[in-house]
Amino acid sequence: MSEVGNSPRWLAVSALSKIKNGAYSNLQLNQLINQHTMDRRDINLLTNIVYGVIQHRLTLEYWLKPFVRHPHQLDPWVNELLLTALYQWQYLDKIPQRAVFNETIEIAKVKGHPGIRRFVTGVLHEMDRQGLPKFDAITDPDERLSVTYSMPIWLIDELRDQLGADKMQRIIASLNQPAKQSLRVNTAVSDVEDVTAALTNEDLTVDFSEISPIGLIVSDGQAVTTDAMKYGMFTVQDESAQLVVPALNPQPGDRVLDACAAPGGKTTQIAAALDADAGGEVVALDIHSNKVKLIGENAARMHVADRVAATELDARKVGTEFGDGHFDRILVDAPCSGLGLIRRKPEIRYEKQLSDSLNLQRIQLAILTAVAPTLKKGGIMTYSTCTILKQENQDVIAQFLADQPEFELIKTPTEMNLKADRDSDTLSIYPDDYLSDGFFIACLRKK
Template sequence: MSENETARSLAVDALTRVAGGAYSNLQLEKIIDRSSLNDADRRLLTNLVYGTIQHQLTLEYYLDAFVKPNQKLQPWVKMTLLVALYQMLYLDRVPNWAIFDEAIQLAKERGHEGIRRFVTGVLHAVDREGVPDVSQIADPTERLSVTYSMPQWLVTTLQQQLGEAKTESILKTINQPAAQSVRVNTAVTTVDAAIQALEAVGYTVDVSTVSGDGLRVDGHPANHSELFENGQLTIQDESAMLPVEALQVQPGDQVLDACAAPGGKTTQIAAALDPQAGGQVTALDLHAKKVKLIAQNAARLRVADRVNAMALDARKVDDEFADDTFDKILVDAPCSGIGLVRRKPEIRYDKTPEDSQHLQKIQLAILDAVSKKLKPQGLLVYSTCTILDTENADVVASFLKTHPNFEAVRVTTTRNVKADRTTDTLSIYPDDFDTDGFFVSALRRKA
């Protein structure tokens, strides 16, 4: 195997690109598809990439102790060192000499002699002196930020929203691996039949405690299964299934999915519709390429006969639809995605409070535009995959203030999640059920 094809060198490549703005999951897919790695090395590569990103602020804090202040490192050099530190501190199967050997070899092959000496010196100093003790950081916010690798503004925001104990509980869980969950496509099979079929081919299966058609599966990637291929199930997080449950879709409903790509929720809506009764879901996305994805998902899940996917900005629904057209509307709004940090760990480093404020304006504009298309007594569900009030409770409050013809109603879900909550809205935090973070609200148009 060439130098370019070791798991560690490919991890450095992926991380360097992610640092430049690429998505970790897409980079990994591309690199794995092009590589000749065996299963064990693919798993190692995935672990190195996600683990390094998840613990990036912690690892950078450690590295800073061994690098001169203001010393500028080339991105690939920095990533070579962070990957080595991650292996030394978080993985226990590889001895330090082997980690050093490969990192130094990489520095030698990709850089000049000065870089090789620098990398060698840093790694030996870490081995000799150990890394600084994070618990000695005096400022409590900085200490939490470095310990759990979460930007300080997010730590502060969550503390203001939820208090210190809940914030730390969330931070403790976000760097754990995400569970593999699937939604059974009830348009073509049943939950019981899907469980039997998965167990028959070696998967361990648990029924979701969160969503009615959700399963947690352990074993091979679920999208490699025959059930995925033939449309009996799809990959979807358990909490991501709740907005559609809250929509209470009836077989003959006309439904608008205003921000639909890649179509997970569209096809979930479609599974509850009956085309014989006239049920249809109209799925919108800004980009034609993403509309194709919705159509492909609908075809694989065998619900294309009840899905109408079209390229349209949800803020411009006046161009296509008359008022009072839809029985139900789902706005699964574009958001900061902070609830997805387990699956997209880099998302926490890319966002700012200003991003959240900007997204709020877009979210309100979408709600304002689509609300006119809902029939009287119709239900509008607004959801996000973030855990920030700016884009959740604040948006709902602002919308209701300017739309007196709407009222908040209590979100209901199949498994009656968080039955003891005191709010009409439903907030799922990453530590509640070890799922993605999600927010769901239900708004009824008055008669």
């Protein structure tokens, strides 16, 4: 294969074609990075192009449309190639347009036949001559927002109905900003000062989180390749996700159920607060054996395996294995639409529909209802999701409380007193609040 066949731009086209066919962006990227020898700059460019095209797909397709008469006749990879050229030209200001166009034409030449090369060359030159269509040519305001921010219209409508027009626009604008590289310090073996020192010694730039006292933000360098990561001094976890376990507030001798645990990020955070000698244990469930194995591996890397019982079980069948009142605390980090994670998993926006949230609502309620009897009287059950729609959040809690009068909602605590003036007892973190993932946390006490 020619040198162009190993370039970040070529690999980006290959990744995007597979992602369009249903592959996961993060897994696809990891696979390519592992298979090819690239320096940090090339890895960054590849990652930037892949995530950038996915993020801005509706915008890029709007710009491309006037220049491609028969889009359905295009080979999928040619379409992705043109989108990568548009993305670099419009969004990456450090790369000259000439360089972008030249390499795009070179890829078309090597990957396709002479007709494809001529077609790609013609489209690029035509775009350059005519200029790209303007957003203000779109008369429908919702469609204009959808194209500008590359968000589906149904999500724009739903967020506006639930949160108002201003908040909706702030959220969708924030979701196209890059995700932070955030870490959670493993308090079972280390502390914030030691981890900061270890990472700084490896030439990483580290800042404290403004929402989690054990969170760190790395803005330069890759934390996952460090010795501190290998030794289990920290794990990669979004700042919002770090708030869930402190809200549950497990005590050293507690028996805790983590009902939907894989891959085990919150399980290991619970375990760090427990003491095996005092009888503290977290039972971590998942329905897939490979994911149960992953929980066990994470617990071992984070030095808390003595307090973690990773178990293959559907959370809706907890009653078959554990009696009433068995657990002091229960975490239901429920399966959800993941719409709070769009910054990290940009393809989610195109894959989900409102019907998904309504279907998930039934599963979320079923899990809460199934695990509720296994919580002892006076015990705390924390419900969390990484979505921002009330159908999976406030509506689920309201329905659960209506069905289960022995439970009461208590105010979700945070160690840094976040949103102290909020009206609700539940806590909603939106993606624009702290530029972290969107999250919902509710705490329920059994009377």
